[in-house]
Amino acid sequence: MDELTVLLGYFASEMVLAIGGIAILVINFTSPNVKGRYLGYLAACTVGVSAFIMPWQGWFVFEAQLVRSTLRPFFSFCLSPDMYATYFKFAIAIGMLITILASLDYVEARLNGVSAELYALLCFATLSMSFMVSAVELITLFLAIELTSIASYALASLDTSNPRSVEAGIKYFLTGAAATAVSLYGMSLIYAFSGTTNLREILNMQTEVGAQFPHLILVSLIMVMASLGFKGALVPFHAWAPDTYEGAPTPVTTFLAAASKVAAVGLIARFMIYGFSESLELWRPVISTISALTMTVGNLFAIPQRNIKRMLAYSSIAHAGYMLIGLAAVSQAEIDFMMGKGLLERTDVAMTGFLLYALGYAFATGGAFTVVLAVSHLLGTEEIPEYDGLSQRMPHLAWALTIFFLSLIGIPPFVGFFTKAFVFAGAIYSGLGWLSIVGVLNSVVSGYYYLNVVRHMFLLPPKAQSVERTAPSTDAALLIALLGTVVVGLLPNPFLQWIRDALNGVILMLR
């Protein structure tokens, strides 16, 4: 294979995203009369195509390195387009696809003046999140985070007519800047003890350094976690999330919850395992504490919320906590497996659960926000009491939202059950039984506020009788999210197989 084929094969979806994003800007610049809606279709196609080719891209890389051994370094091993990355890119792109399809009506009605910017920024954000989950070098990683963050700041404050949107952007930006500064300091510490920015080389230095200065590693890790935790809205770096989620235009909130969070946890896991698995016992308590805190705080604060965006903001904080259980519970066998040594036992399920959780979460949260967007567009409200009697006015929206919520609670047979079962199982098998107990108790608590919305939709009489029809694009978004939530739950085998390959492929990109 020549260089060009390989390059195309490795980065096909990224190229699609870049071209699509630029095309939207160019079209808007050259012919301003094109309707925002068509730019939205273009963005949806771009993201959809990139999601569609992602699994094949993963296989291409997998095959290139395993079967033909023709793997070549790209960008000096700063980016690793392995199957782990493509899996997360797929989850991100799916979340993004649902976001864009669900937003078309909303954007046309409320953000028509900036639709080109919005869609282009969404494409670029997807691109930069793809870099986030494939970065294996500190500077690249930092750049990817910043690229995503800047796109997100701009997106959050896009609705300039609404002061709350501007406030959301400012808050997001200020906390983000502080987090970035702290994490840069952490990275410089890492460089100080290892003399390199490549994660693999950092890993190799660790046994030596760790024996001498275990606290140095811990401190630098915690500092980097500040930035990563900020992107993933992990407690205690979550304070920006509720205000920003509520104030930002709803499509942007959807993007932040469904896609950005997935990218952040994907990055955290890669950073921790790829670069610091030698210090596993050092960071396992940190991650498990953050996980327990994140779940508990997210769920408890979600209970009193009356605004559904704010409630979902806290619930998405909580879900990042559940996902981190999988990372905190990673077993030595899994790390070895990810390093290309050894095989997985039938009890090594923590990371499998982690990856499956990210995908299942993207489907369910994306779907839930689709309903929120549709209701917000049709009824003009985001307050939970206004959802009264929705099941009699728009039954398909009400039932879809119920299914997404049941999946988020972890009720079978939806995908959320299996993801939770996997991470809890992983926690038990790694001796973190307490974390699994915190997890299940949190699931019960979350049942209360999710069912509160269900109560409003089904148990209370409608406040108005009008029946509205949803747009075909919304229906498409709902269909994708429902298919993901139900089918991945009932027939998870292909996905589990993909996850196994993805885990196996992480480290194979190394020298």
Place this chain on the structure above:
Amino acid sequence: MNDGIGILTAITFLPALGTMLIILTPRKHTPLIRAIAHCISAFVLILSLFMFADLDRSSPHMQFVERFLWIPVINIRYYFGVDGLSAPLVVLTALLSFLSIVYSPTAIRHREKEYYALFLLLETGMIGVFTALDFIFFYIFWEVSLVPMYFLIGIWGGPKREYAAIKFFLYTLFGSVFMLLAILTLYYFSGPPSYDPTQQRTFDMLELIRQQPLRGHIIAQLLCFLGFYLAFAIKVPVFPFHTWLPDAHVEAPTAGSVLLAGILLKMGTYGMVRVLLPLFPEACSIFWKPMAVLAIINIIYGALVAMGQDDLKKLVAYSSIAHMGFVMLGVAAAARASFEVPSTYLETLVRAKIMALNGATLEMIAHGLITGSLFLLVGVIYERVHHRDLNSFGGLWNQMPVYSSVLAFMALASLGLPGLAGFWAEFLALMGAFGVYGRFAWLAVFGIVIVAAFFLWMLQRMLMGSLPKGYETLKDMDMRESISLFPLVFIVFLLGIYPQIVLDPINVVMTHIVKSITLYSGID
């Protein structure tokens, strides 16, 4: 061994198929929706009767087995089968679901499409709990039965329905998540199943019972036992966990109460017999005394509180708690370890345990039939007078003779009149309990007296005396109500004079279970 799809798949998933059909039917075709619900549930009942007729009644092993790999990564199997314990419960579920659907059109007048769709989904969940033999599937069906019941209570329930629905949901969810943790722990300790040595672990219930993975890991065993016990005890409900039950039963629509009392409570006791006893013999031998005490409390407390009720539905609900106490009494009797008694006494003890478990299982069936019909009867009178206050009734015997006869019949059956189904169940459970506990079991007899007292008092307040004003126009049971009640009357009578129909297969399985417990709990 059949490795393909068979009759159990049909019985389990036909109702879910019905749910799909109803969802696809436009809302305005109400008669068609009703027809689908009636046909599907009737068909499921017929299939389950065929299954029961085909059951090999002398075999303690699983029959009609369907098993194949579903999720290889953690060896979850699509695994269904029934034996003498679960087959009668499957028939009971199909029967009560069908009769409830027959009854429903008299009470449910709005949002019928959602009602029947959810009702059939609930049927799938309930049957699946009894037929699934893989722990993950068991858990899935356990939870699947939870969601429709939430909606049934919440949408078609009484005045406090929202509170009752969420309370029911959260309580049960709270219990079941610990069961999930226990299941996951069991998986960790398990070994390869005998039929597929290439797998390292298994969720197969029978295989886990055979392997006794927690033998010797006493801490893990105690924790897992408690996880399962919590889930089952909340469902049964056992005394301190029972507070959801009066709310849920009283607020649920009639058909919901029937299934709640008739089937959902049995899921808990079924789990105790199927899972707790054989899987955790050592933990059982530690906990049998608290279990027995809680069972006695259930009987006496339930009966006493029922006696204090003026609300007919609450009375029946609390009588359920008392009756489930008898099931728990039988289970606790079987839980007692054999090594505590001298070996000369062992044979007697084993016989007593078998008898107690037979009684417990028969009580599940009898209580399902009897309390199910009592809730239907409550619904019948409530639809006519729109209240359930016992003090405002009187003299119904002259006004509604058919109704009153059926009510009297079922009340007598419930208090354990010899010759009706409830008698054999309580008799066997008590006899077995005497054999195991000795004098301690006398306490339960007080419960029987109180149950008899409040049921007779109820009959007196409702049927005797003079008819209150305005009740002269009350009509007796109509066709639909009769069709939904008379089969139950017949079966309660039949099981009273010839209990062997279900007792034979039950006895075979219980003997097997008790023998295996005795084996595992280490008589050397």
